[in-house]
Amino acid sequence: MDDLSPSDLKTILHSKRANIFYLEYCRVMQKDGRVLYLTEAFSNKRQENLYYNIPIANTTVILLGNGTSITQAAMRMLSQAGVLVGFCGGGGTPLYMANNVEHAIEWMTPQSEYRPTEYLQGWLSFWFDEDKRLNAGKQIQTARIEFLQRVWQKDKDLKQNGFNVNDNTIQNALATFTQRNSQASKKSELLLTEAQLTKALYKFAANNTKHDNFTRQHQGSTKKHTDKANDFLNHGNYLAYGLAACTLWVLGIPHGFAVMHGKTRRGALVFDIADLIKDALVLPWAFICAMENATEQEFRQQILQAFTDHKALDYMFDTVKQIALEQHDD
Known part of the structure; x- marks a missing residue:
């Protein structure tokens, strides 16, 4: 089956989307046309990589906590699906973004200007x-x-x-x-x-x-x-x-x-x-x-x-x- 892109997915209104994710100690990446997060686990003294899918078409916000990273390809797909991304501390707080203003909120928003006027x-x-x-x-x-x-x-x-x-x-x-x-x-x-x-x-x-x-x-x-x-x-x-x-x-x-x-x-x-x-x-x-x-x-x-x-x-x-x-x- 051919890989799907976010533009191929049925659009879900943001007000009806079901998911907000908080992730920590993982790597967010794009794989086979999907956005996944990778974590490590140990089984029988062996290290295993565990992949979990993020349903981006049904997601509004992703908070990236301690020990996280994200790839450029994953950000591109999240942007196309209209998902907001924010970096934060452990447990969801505080929210860290590209400024040092106390209590400021700056979200990484998809850069599409094709929105209602x-x-x-x-x-x-x-x-x-x-x-x-x-x-x-x-x-x-x-x-x-x-x-x-x-x-x-x-x-x-x-x-x-x-x-x-x-x-x-x-x-x-x-x-x-x-x-x-x-x-x-x-x-x-x-x-x-x-x-x-x-x-x-x-x-x-x-x-x-x-x-x-x-x-x-x-x-x-x-x-x-x-x-x-x-x-x-x-x-x-x-x-x-x-x-x-x-x-x-x-x-x-x-x-x-x-x-x-x-x-x-x-x-x-x-x-x-x-x-x-x-x-x-x-x-x-x-x-x-x-x-x-x-x-x-x-x-x-x-x-x-x-x-x-x-x-x-x-x-x-x-x-x-x-x-x-x-x-x-x-």
Whole structure:
């Protein structure tokens, strides 16, 4: 049988793709028209090479962790299939790319410009107007809360672990946020309101999972102090950033046209879009998995399953498209 190329494969919409891969201690390569990763194993004191296929047509993001390498031929096929690639540290964090900006997100995106123009044009039609940009930020924050309410209302596993949207603490926090969000007159007020809500959600989650004296550490754990909740939050957030970057790349909107995070911050719009799902999914599962002393792999499997169950990528696409196309009129 002749080798297949990515262009021969049936196209799967990015919002419907099922796979996000985190790989470590392996070599990613192209072989016989497929993208594989090679690992080494020892059997009967003999070294064996094990090859595993990566279904690139059904993959959105690949994170390459410790001890990984990738060939030029594999990158070419991944690019043709529209797969985003990022290099990261062990366990998925931190994300390393071609810059040294703290917390910056820069993904290696396929260099195809044959993407829709309507969403970029719609985004730019309001982006240069400060008031309209503020309104877009408010829309993202409103959509963020709507997603949290939807997920926590229907997810039985979250409810069993105490994450119930009808809890008085959550209701009060969301009501305060909604009021302040609608009244915000500038971006700094919007960011302050967002920070206050996130702090309240952290406190609720920490109390709910008996995680005493929790303090958010974006750099993760140190060798002297291991805090799985922080590690899982960082890990899950980077997965959310991958979905956000995929959404923006497919829709043809550059990462620099942020509506909340800083104008000069690299990948700022990725952070804005990732906010849509982080509180609803990453936050509760990070604390639950930490309480259960889960491994990095177990947490990753859980959070990716949650992304799939609640159609997180679909929600990102729908929200960005709605904002881009609704902002044409004054």
